[in-house]
Amino acid sequence: MLHVFFAPALILALTTPNAFAQGKGDPVAGAEVFKKCEQCHSIGETIKAGNAGPALNGVIGRKSAYEKEFNYSPPMRSARLTWDEPTLARFLKSPKGLIAGTRMLFPGLSSPKDIEDVIAFMGQYDELGRKKQ
């Protein structure tokens, strides 16, 4: 009678948008990875004042340098990228490798799994910092 227990889990997996919409990363593991970003970036409905970096709400799919009030570096301002998952992955692996002269003083994430997971974590939030259902 094992199927009695597995069927609800399968239905949940099939109806949870994150299971497919956000690539193959694990958002729960990504929350741990995001601790490396938190000293400079906010995500969610509470935006810390005085962060060194822009808030990352709804970042996936947005144009680079989207935060109107943020003082970006000239190379970031003129990069004209779209933060789709492959572009974000390249940036997070090596910020300076993708955008020479970026003001993001972060060496990059060396683990491809950490990159996938943190992208899945960020993908949970819409542009207003609300968790997508």
Ligand code: HEC
């Ligand atoms: C030491 C501070 C710092 C850390 C740590 C840091 N960032 Fe950044 N980040 C910045 C700054 C500053 C910018 C703006 C860069 C520029 O203008 O060149 C930025 C820009 C970005 C952007 C581009 C946003 C846009 O508006 O286009 C993304 C995406 C991003 N960071 C993601 C991350 C992620 C994910 C992490 C953790 C893995 C991280 N950052 C860690 C400081 C940081």
